Amino acid sequence: MSLHAGHYRAATRSRKVSAGTLTVQPPDGRIDMALRFCRLAWRDAGHPEASLMGRQAKRVYTDQASIRKLEALVDQLPANGHVVLLLKDGSSCDGVIITRPNVQLFRDGDEREGINATVQLERPDVPDWSRQVWLDQIVRVEHLDSCMASEN
Template sequence: MGRAAERVYTDPASIRRLESLIGELPANGHVVLLLKDGSSCDGVVVTRPNVQLFRDADEREGINATVKLERPDVPAWSRQVWLDQIARVEHVDSIMASEN
C-alpha cells in the first residue's frame, strides 16, 4: 500500500476516534466490522493497526489507518478496511465466550 488515502484527518476529534477504533482491534481478535455504507465484514485481525501519515488526492497530509482481516477457514481471503469507514466493531470472541 502506498501513502495515498481517499480521506485524511488532521482534527483532534477524528484522530481520537481512529485511535479509539485501534483499541478495539486487537491482533488475532475475531471481529465483525459494521461499515458506514451499511455493509459489514468479519474476520480475524492480522495485526493491530497503527495511525499513519497519508496524503489525499489534493496532496493534503493527514492521519488514517487500515486494518487487515483474514479468515482461517478461507485461506485465500483477506480484506483491508480503512478505519474511518468503520461505524462499529463487534467482537465475535466476546459473543462466543458469553454464550458458553
C-alpha cells in the same frame, strides 16, 4: 516501535507525535506541524523512507476529534481478534485481525497530509480471502471472541 515506510504514530492523547523512537511535543499542541517535523527529522537523520508518500488515502484527518476517534477504534482492534466490522455503507465484514492497526500519515488526492489507518482481516477457513478496511469507514466493532481481554 519500528519505522517502516509510511509508519508514523500520532499520540494525540498526550499531544505528542512519534515516528519510530522520535517523539515531538509541540508547544501549541498542533499535531499537523509535529507530523511534518517528525517526517523531516527522520529524513534528515538518514531515513529515506521518511520522505514517505507513496501512501495514499481517499480521506485524511488532521483535527483532534477525528484522530481520537481513529485511535479509539485502534484500541478495539487487537491482533488475532475475531471481529465483525459494521461499515458506513451499511455492509459488514468479519474476519480475524492480522495485526493491531496503527494510525499513519497519508496524503489524499489533493496532496494534503493527514492521519488515517487500515486494518487487515483474514479468515482461517478461507485461505485466499483477505480484506483491508479503512478505519474511518467503520461505524462499530463487534467482537466474536474474548481476545480483547487477553491482549496486553
